[in-house]
Amino acid sequence: MVRIFNKLRYRFVLVIVVMSCLSACKKELQFEGGDNYIQSFSLKTDNSVFTAALTGQDIVVKAADDVSLDGASASIRLSENARIYPDPATITKWDEDQQFVVTAHNGEKLTYKYSVERSSVLSENSVVLATQSDVDEFKKLGVTEIAGSLVIGEPLGKDSITDLSALMNLKKIGYSLVINSTYAATKLTGFDKLTTVGGAIKIESVKNLAEINFPELRTAGSIFVLNLSMQALSFPKLTEVNKFIDVNAPIAALSMPNLRKVGELFSVLNYSGKAADVQVMSFPSLKETGGLIIG
Structure with missing residues (x-):
C-alpha cells in the first residue's frame, strides 16, 4: 500500500514538473516572437x-x-x-x-x-516694464504669451531701457505693444519670436530710435509710428494688419514684402505732414487696403 502511494506521489510530482516545463517553454516561445516595444x-x-x-x-x-x-x-x-x-x-x-x-x-x-x-507660459494680465531691471527680471518668469498689453518704458522721465533681448521668447501679445519715450536704444530689437500683436503697435516720440525690426511678426491690429528720428522699418513676415498702418516719420526704408492686407488706411508721411523721403520701399504682395498714402 505504501509502495502504491509513493508511486502515485512520484507521478503527481512528475506531472507538475512537466507542466512547469511546458509553461516555461511556452513563455520562451512567446519571448522569441516579435516584442520590439x-x-x-x-x-x-x-x-x-x-x-x-x-x-x-x-x-x-x-x-x-x-x-x-x-x-x-x-x-x-x-x-x-x-x-x-x-x-x-x-x-x-x-x-x-x-x-x-x-x-x-x-x-x-x-x-x-x-x-x-x-x-506657452501665459501672463494673464498686462505687463509694464518701466526700467531695464524690470525687463531683465521679466525674463526669469519664462513668459511666452501676454493676454493683455505690454508697455515698455515710461511716457516721461529719464531714458532707462537699452536692451530688450530678455523678451526674445515672447510669441504673442493679446492686446497692444507700446514703446514709450524712455526707451533709449537706437534700434528696436529683441522681439525675435513675436508673431502676433492683437491690438496696436504704438511707438511715439522715442527720440533716439532710428530702426525697427520685427523679424517674425505675422499679424497686428494696427501699427502707429510717430517719431522724428525713425529711418528704417522692417517687417519681413508681416501678412495682415486688421485696421491701419500710420507711419509719421522721415523714414528712408520701409520693408513689408509679404504684406497682403491692411483693413483701413495705409499711410506713410513724415513728421511735418509732407511726403516722406522713402528711398527703399517694398510691399509687393499687397492686395487689399482701405486707402494708400505713400510719399
Whole structure:
C-alpha cells in the first residue's frame, strides 16, 4: 500500500514538473516572437524629469517654450532582449525631432518618432516694464504669451531701457505693444519670436530710435509710428494688419514684402505732414487696403 502511494506521489510530482516545463517553454516561445516595444521613455535635465507620452510609434515629450531639453539624459525601458538604434545615450539634441529603430530578439524592427510638444507660459494680465531691471527680471518668469498689453518704458522721465533681448521668447501679445519715450536704444530689437500683436503697435516720440525690426511678426491690429528720428522699418513676415498702418516719420526704408492686407488706411508721411523721403520701399504682395498714402 505504501509502495502504491509513493508511486502515485512520484507521478503527481512528475506531472507538475512537466507542466512547469511546458509553461516555461511556452513563455520562451512567446519571448522569441516579435516584442520590439518602447515601454517607457523619459528625459532628465538638471532640474526636472520629462516623461514621454507613448502613442503607437510616437514618443512625445511636453515642455514649456522656454525650456531647453538639449543635453538631457534619456531613460528608456524596452521589451526584454530588444535593442534600440541609435543609442539614446549618444543623443544630445533633444529639442529636435529624432527617429529610433527598436529591434526584437527575432530581428523584427519597429520605427519610433520622437518629438517635443511645446506649451506657452501665459501672463494673464498686462505687463509694464518701466526700467531695464524690470525687463531683465521679466525674463526669469519664462513668459511666452501676454493676454493683455505690454508697455515698455515710461511716457516721461529719464531714458532707462537699452536692451530688450530678455523678451526674445515672447510669441504673442493679446492686446497692444507700446514703446514709450524712455526707451533709449537706437534700434528696436529683441522681439525675435513675436508673431502676433492683437491690438496696436504704438511707438511715439522715442527720440533716439532710428530702426525697427520685427523679424517674425505675422499679424497686428494696427501699427502707429510717430517719431522724428525713425529711418528704417522692417517687417519681413508681416501678412495682415486688421485696421491701419500710420507711419509719421522721415523714414528712408520701409520693408513689408509679404504684406497682403491692411483693413483701413495705409499711410506713410513724415513728421511735418509732407511726403516722406522713402528711398527703399517694398510691399509687393499687397492686395487689399482701405486707402494708400505713400510719399
